[in-house]
Amino acid sequence: MPSFFYEKTENKMKKDYTGTIKSIKNIALNTFEMKIESKLKNAHSGQFISILCPNKTLRRPFSISDFDEETKILTILFKLKGEGTQYLKNLNTGDKIKFLGPNGNRFSLENKNCLLVGAGIGIAPMLFLKKELNKEGINNYLISGFKENNEVIQGSDENIIGGSVLDNLEKLIKEKNIDLIYSCGPTIVLKKIAQLAKDLKIKSYVAMEKTMACSIGVCRGCVIRLHKDNGIVYGSVCQDGPVFKGSEVVWD
Amino acid sequence: MGLENLKTTLLNSKNDKSLILKTPIIGASGTYGYVDEYESFIDLNCLGAISTKGITLEKRPGNSGDRIFEVQGGMINRIGLENVGIQTFLLEKLPKLKQKNIDFLLNIAGSTTEDYERLAAIANEYEIKALEVNVSCPNVKQGCLEFGLNPNALFELTKKIRKNYDGFLIVKLSPNTQDIKPLATAVEQAGADCISAINTLRGLGVDVNYVGNKFIKKTVQGGLSGSCIKPVALYMISQIKQVVKIPVIAMGGITKFQDLLEFLAVGADAFQIGTANFIDPGICTNLAQELSEFMTKNNFKDFNELKGAIQND
Numbered sequence: 001m002p003s004f005f006y007e008k009t010e011n012k013m014k015k016d017y018t019g020t021i022k023s024i025k026n027i028a029l030n031t032f033e034m035k036i037e038s039k040l041k042n043a044h045s046g047q048f049i050s051i052l053c054p055n056k057t058l059r060r061p062f063s064i065s066d067f068d069e070e071t072k073i074l075t076i077l078f079k080l081k082g083e084g085t086q087y088l089k090n091l092n093t094g095d096k097i098k099f100l101g102p103n104g105n106r107f108s109l110e111n112k113n114c115l116l117v118g119a120g121i122g123i124a125p126m127l128f129l130k131k132e133l134n135k136e137g138i139n140n141y142l143i144s145g146f147k148e149n150n151e152v153i154q155g156s157d158e159n160i161i162g163g164s165v166l167d168n169l170e171k172l173i174k175e176k177n178i179d180l181i182y183s184c185g186p187t188i189v190l191k192k193i194a195q196l197a198k199d200l201k202i203k204s205y206v207a208m209e210k211t212m213a214c215s216i217g218v219c220r221g222c223v224i225r226l227h228k229d230n231g232i233v234y235g236s237v238c239q240d241g242p243v244f245k246g247s248e249v250v251w252d
Numbered sequence: 253m254g255l256e257n258l259k260t261t262l263l264n265s266k267n268d269k270s271l272i273l274k275t276p277i278i279g280a281s282g283t284y285g286y287v288d289e290y291e292s293f294i295d296l297n298c299l300g301a302i303s304t305k306g307i308t309l310e311k312r313p314g315n316s317g318d319r320i321f322e323v324q325g326g327m328i329n330r331i332g333l334e335n336v337g338i339q340t341f342l343l344e345k346l347p348k349l350k351q352k353n354i355d356f357l358l359n360i361a362g363s364t365t366e367d368y369e370r371l372a373a374i375a376n377e378y379e380i381k382a383l384e385v386n387v388s389c390p391n392v393k394q395g396c397l398e399f400g401l402n403p404n405a406l407f408e409l410t411k412k413i414r415k416n417y418d419g420f421l422i423v424k425l426s427p428n429t430q431d432i433k434p435l436a437t438a439v440e441q442a443g444a445d446c447i448s449a450i451n452t453l454r455g456l457g458v459d460v461n462y463v464g465n466k467f468i469k470k471t472v473q474g475g476l477s478g479s480c481i482k483p484v485a486l487y488m489i490s491q492i493k494q495v496v497k498i499p500v501i502a503m504g505g506i507t508k509f510q511d512l513l514e515f516l517a518v519g520a521d522a523f524q525i526g527t528a529n530f531i532d533p534g535i536c537t538n539l540a541q542e543l544s545e546f547m548t549k550n551n552f553k554d555f556n557e558l559k560g561a562i563q564n565d
Contacts, residue, residue: 016293016533057478057531058322100533211320213327214530218285220334221320234313234334 015040021095022073024088029150030080031121032089033065035073040101043067043074045128046207046243049101050215053084059215060084061238063184063207064102065124066131077124077153103215104242107205111138112180115173117193118144118156119165119185125207126184127155141176143169145185166192173200180204181246194246204246210237225250255298255544260555262420262499262521264445271382271420271446273300273522274355275540276555280503280526281306281359281384281424282331286345293533298540300522301355303448304341306386308360309367311337318472321457326478326505327527328457333361338374346378357422361386365399365409372416381419385410385444388426388451400426400451403434410442422501425449427481427488436492447492448501448524450485452477478527479505486518493519507531509542516562 019038027033043064050059066075078085091097107129114133118126123144133140144156145165152159160167166189172178173196183193184207197204213221217239226235226248235241258275274297281303284290296302314334321328336345338360349356358380360371368385375383387400387409399409410423423439425432427450436447452475459470485504492500502520506512507528515523528535552558 052531056322057325057327057527058320059530211318211322213320213329213527214283216289216533218289219283219320219329219530220314220331221329223314223319223334225316 015100017099017101019074019097019099021091021093021097023093024091027077028146028153029148031077031151031153032080033075033077034088034091035075036097036099037071037073038099040067040072040074042069043102044106045125045132046107047102047104048125048215048242049074049076049099050103050212050238051084051088052098053087056084056087058211058213059100060088061103061209061212061215063125063128063242065127067128077121077127079121100215103238105240107132107182107207107243109133109136109138110180110203111136112203113176113178114138114140115169115176115178115181116140116142117165117169117181117183117185117189118142119183119189120146120151121153122183122185122189122207123153123156124184126182129182130155141172141178143172145189165189166196169193169196170200173202178202183207183246190246190249191251194249194251197246205243206246206249207242208237208244208249209242212238214238225252255540257547257552257554258300258540258544260300260522262446262501264420264498266498267443267445269420269445274298275300275543276522277536277540277543278303278357278501278522278524279529279536280524281357281386282329283526283529286336286341287349287354287356290529290533294537296352296354298537299355300540301357301382303357303359303384303524304345305335306333306359306361307335307338307341307371308333308362309338309370311335311340318470319474321459321472321474323455323457323476323478323480325480326476327530328455328472328474328476329452330472330474338371342374342378355381357382357384359384359386359424365412368399368409369412369416372413375419376417379419382422383413383417383419384422384424384448385413386424386451388424388428397426397428400435401429403438406435407438407442410439410444414443420445422446422448424451425488425492426451427484427504428454432488432491433495436496440496440498444498446499446501446521447496448503449492450481450488450504451475453481453484477505479507481505482511482514486514489515489520490518506539507535509539509546512539512543513562516559519563521559 019036062076210222223234279302315332455476482505499521503524
């Protein structure tokens, strides 16, 4: 099967943008979809923007869940968590926000039988990835897990509600002849997915999350440990990631 | 950009060593990487200088675990001096800085006196114009801050660095001390040309949540920075200025134009901007622009005149 691979750091140019809110919608319990119009020219799944929240020192990173190449409108999904998301929630159509992006690397698209696993709000980059895979005609199946019925974010091929998205994953992989897993969600879920992929001898890519300061690869605040050349190095989630191979992450 | 009126010279009148700055606004160490990372955001030539990430003799991986914790008005970091080491800096980073003609301060840190001596000698050999000595990092186990909190040790260390380095020598002081005055005096007497202050304050970030009948706790101990430390920085600068004649580069919580005036009022000769770069990558050039416009509008012909006016009014 032929495969193609995008270099991790394809998009190095990072910019400071002022965006206009085109819409903000409550799509599930405490969950919002925000569409932002700006001069941002391109974005890919896995990449994120870091939004400036007034009176907060640190920008808040959000995975890009869609980017419309024609209208240049980007979409993010967020779940209410603290002051940053509360600020976003209270914005209205027409309001301006400042953000940096697109930051970080992207998911590499590989022509395999792909399983996409989204855990909770981790579905955001998976939706964008699914769109990119579809565009390339690559087989994919998106399964997402949510705690409750009212928390479900639409767009997956299958939703697991209540239980763990990890249950029956092995069965699904075998049934669908999966040979590549992409995932985003809590670290504990990503760890288990990387382990499962390793056990089944298939490849996995995970999009990680970590508190960031600069969000552009300068301060080295958001590092995680990675296996490299028989040793361990620190990689920044904001620049070296957020997408890593499941096998290269040191899972503590 | 029309920032000509911001040109300023930091001068040590004891030995006539000086550092000419295009503007008095300098990007602080640790917030600008090795400098070229910010190119896609701002015109680096509009900055007075940039202080590099703290460089050690050998490369350092930095600390494991969480390195960042946000607090009201600032943040705590415990990066742990992750850096590429002096050799890689000289090989990979220095040529870029030279090629792009970016003015910088080489920020150095060590665990032993010998580390600092060797780094100073290397900086001298490579004719690096300005050295900022970090004796105030609160986030590494050995060295660094141990020198920075003891006036005698700091005097001896500065003297040894001075012996090996002919350029413009800046020592960055820590606020984590009972009295900063003896430290400032020690640095001046040992032959430093300039003081920069303050480094971060020791702080502890605590996160406690009650989940499922259990308290989940997380703590991050490191250096506190951001607008919340400004009053401490202003106090420290005013203290330092009482006892030394060499110029002082002030930093600590600068996020807006008014802050620059406040630091000038307590005797600052130039500024460094740190954490605010994370909020706005363009802040250094924006502040320079605002300062320049303020001076033009109010008929201050150069930065020295403005400084004099604030300090004497």
